[in-house]
Amino acid sequence: MVEYRCSNCQRIITIDDIGSKAKCPHCSNRVLIKLRPKIVKKVQAR
Ligand SMILES: [Zn+2]
Numbered sequence: 001m002v003e004y005r006c007s008n009c010q011r012i013i014t015i016d017d018i019g020s021k022a023k024c025p026h027c028s029n030r031v032l033i034k035l036r037p038k039i040v041k042k043v044q045a046r
Contacts, residue, residue: 001016002035003015004018004033004034006024007031008024008031011024
């Protein structure tokens with residue numbers, strides 16, 4: 001799932017929330033920051 005974060009209200013928005021419109025449904029801000037997929041890397045601490 002692709003997630004975005006609104007640069008104005010900092011809310012996490014999924015592509016399902018906005019559909020094809022790149023616009024924040026909460027504050028109508030159009031500057032959305034695309035988040036990386038949630039990949040948890042295991043880093044061994046030495
Ligand atoms: Zn917003």
